[in-house]
Amino acid sequence: MSFGAMAAWQALALLAVAAAAAAAIFLVKVRPPRVQVPSLLLWRRVFDRARELTWWERVRRAVSLAATVLIALALALAVTRPGPGRGPASSGRSLIVLDSSWSMAARTSSGETRWQRAVRQARSLAASASSDVALATTADGLVEGPTSDTALIETAIDRLRPSGGDAAAWPRVPGADRVYFITDGAVARALDDGVVVQSVFEPAGNAAIVAFGARPSLGGSGTGEVYVQVANYAATSRAVRLLVSRGQTVLSDQRADMAAGEAVSAIVPLSATGSARLVARIETTDDALAEDNEAVAWIDGADAVNVSVVSENGAALASLLQQDPSLNVVFVKPAEYNAATGGIVIFDRWLPPTAPTQPALCIAPPASTWLGQPGTEEHGARWVSSGTHPVIAGVDPLTVDVKRVRGYSGPELATLAASERGTALVSVVDHPDRRVVVWSFSPGDSNLSSAPAFPVLLGNTIEWLARPSYGVLRHSGPVELPASTARVVSPDGLSVPVVKTGDRSVVRLSSPGLYLVEAGGSRGVIGVNVGDPDVSNLSRSSLQNTTTAQVAAGGAGWPYWMWAVVLAFVLVATEWWTWQRRVTV
């Protein structure tokens, strides 16, 4: 057995002292108040009168003593909070892990959220720990500690908020031999043996947007459509209003009476023009979780991109680029090149003397001080795919026939595709200040302009340079982005800290909405939605199937130590009542 509030020897000592003190207080003769009577003559007659005691009267005093000791023990148990442990409590580190999934933001019947309950429990655990405490969340990992400074833990707890997180993530602290996991069990996790689970789960009714996005139209209109799915995870039916808007334009405003457990899907057609920003919102009453009432999506390619083609003869490119209505293409001669041009630039066999400030595609570039040098010429180069970079994703190398290529190399260039001999065919500069894609061969030196790979490669290149797609996440938390990520702006306009880790950048997306990602002049968008059947169905908990962990602090029911307090009060009230009424004599 272990004790949640103190070491075992302390808890046992407290229990023994409490029981002994209660018995001693019960047995000690308390001096009663003095009352003067005219004579004790008649009282003695009453006492001397033989009076047969009932069974209850005979055992009353023993029962009262037992009740007194039981009251003391119940209160002591409420303080020490014993539980099934791994043998005697050690003085090692304690790790308190808070489940920071969005379901923890759900309101309970008492008005507070599951998160507030969890925070209160975490404070209690931290305050009662006998040694170092570490604090972690499922979203952030280790937040504070290990430390014996309770104030640090308290301060860290104050900073924490539900912020989603990966269900597979689990923080670990070396030397932690007591791990408490405070959760509602909405997200099922495989826990280690010995993890003490403290539940804050309480069933709650909730309606949520569980699916939302844009996709090409299946009807053949060629424009696209928005799909949205709303679920009512409540025990009762409810009226739900669904609003779908694109930018400032409301695309759909529907109302539906949803039965308990019902899910409703809606398809909204999209026009070819308009904002790339899509928002779906539901309005309903008595909803436990607000965060999943709104969902966002981003229409890839909806934003127009300015493309400047700097070429003596851009006919091959023109025939393709002008097919894309989302591109505003301008062709200029190298002599007319203006470095202040916005959008992206395509340099066709020509480079400016200084590096451009905007993302650039360099086709068969000449030698340059800011980019690199062409290498030896190779004839009949055979394309070999060398990775999954977005620029070459979907490009079929077998359809590309490169007659002549001069491998281009530079200090910042990373090769994405090379020939069998190792000559770089496609390489990139992925730097926070600029993005550059280098095709070492020109369409005229290959069959690229007529190969199926050409539009794919060009489209990939433009997308990566101008508006890379990061998609929509079903959960918040840490996200890996390219190392060239310069800035991430949150939905409320604040910069999100970007952490560089090797060839990657990591950002923490802690709230739902659309995030703007800037990398080397490109501007991409990441959408974060909370709505998810795992998170939004607040009526169920994976803790019901937990067998290895102890469910210690239920949200709907009280923790057992509170029942101990209630028992103590009931016993005290019963004792007081029987004493007042003198029902025993």
Added chain:
Amino acid sequence: MSLRFEDDFLKKLEYLHVVSKRAFAGQSRADRLAPKRGRGLEFADHRGYSPGDDFRHIDWKAYKRLGRLLLRLFDEEQDLPIYLFVDCSRSMREADKFDQARRIAAALCYIGLAHLDRVTILPFDTELGDETQPGRGKGRIFRVFELLERMETEGATDLREVFTAFASRTRQQGLAVVISDFLDPHGFEPGLKLVSSMGHDIFVVHVSAGSDSDPRALGEVRFVDAETGELQDVDVTPALARAYGEAWKAHAEELEKFCGRYHLGYVRADAAAPFDEIILQTFRKGRFLA
């Protein structure tokens, strides 16, 4: 405490007189019929003359008619010895019992003085205190008031010891009024039997208070005997309180039955009851006053 009575009440008292079941010989002439024939004004009987008789009482008219010397006899009207025993034990201190006892004693004393009876006030507790005879005549009542006002409660009750001491003094038989709560640890029977056996006409005034029958406290208390200072820890429950109330009731009934058995007058005077009512109604109903 002031024992002074209102003039109207004193007027009412003057119309009352203490009733004795028997006639006792007094010492002085008064307005109460004595058992012997004497020199009163009321003709009582004739008897034959004997040498030595006062020839002034020979009924000459009867001699002339009958030719025999007959002596005229007259009723003797003397005073009545009234002994007022006032319980001054500490148990009387509770709930104004002592004040009520003194008021009753003062009223009875006034009635006796108004009828020229010879009143003797005897305070007692464990033993008999100094007796006081205020004299004769209602003008002496103020002396009685002062005497009663000076009395203080002290000691325990021991009726047997008190009446033994009373019996040891030479006494003229008369009316003995015992004003007490009769909470004698040794029992009231021996003392009352003793004083009854002395030939006195006994009248018992049982002074009681509500607190005597009601413990007034629930829970664990330490009772202190007002007379002896003895301590007793008691867990007073409603049932125990009821049992005590029944015990007190039995005690009072026992005293009343005892008085009936030994032909003693009995009146219960509640300390909380209006004094006028006790004197003018209760005592008259008890045939102690007429």
